[in-house]
Amino acid sequence: NFTQADSIASIFVSLLIIKSGASLLKDSFNILIEAVPLxxxxxxxxxVIKSVDGVKIVHDLHIWAISAGTNALIAHVVVDDMLSVAEISKMIKRIEHELSHAGIGHVTLQFESESLGHKDDLICELKSEHKDEHFGHHH
Incomplete structure (x- = not known):
């Protein structure tokens, strides 16, 4: 009598499909809302970024998954005013290399002069500059 065995096997396979589907749905949702990968x-x-010589401050840090297994990062990096383009290029390569070991394959960095006066905050606020309530980027 294989009726019970068929029923048990069907239930087992159904549970496996539900478990796999739920995991896939959760991962897809996190990608769609651009959440930081778990x-x-x-x-x-x-x-990792702050450990690179010459990095003073990191702000506006955003990390998200582009697809399953492909993570991206955008950040503003504040450096000394006197650094040359060649020195900044070396820093970019070093940061990209270190981040690749941390699981981030797509990196966009915006380098800024220390004289701009950015605070060491990860999140920047939009504040009204004028009485007409136009918003600007402040630190």
Whole structure:
């Protein structure tokens, strides 16, 4: 009598499909809302960038998954006013290399002069500059 065995096998296969589907749905949702990938630690990533010689401040840090297994990062990096383009290029290569080991394959960095006076905040606020309530980027 294989009726019970067929039923048990069907239930088992159904549970496996539901479990796999739920995991895929969760991963897809996180990609769609551009959430920080669960396997990445924002503080660790920030530490990787700040550990590169010449980096003073990192702000406006955004990390998200482009697709399953492909993570992206955008950040503003404040450096000394006197650095040359060649020195900044070396820093970019070093940061990209270190971030690739941390699981981030697509990196966009905006380098800024220390004289701009940015605070060491990860998130920038939009504040009204004028009485007509136009918003600008402030630090």
């Amino acid at each position: 396997k990445l630690d924002t503080d660790e990533i920030l530490g």
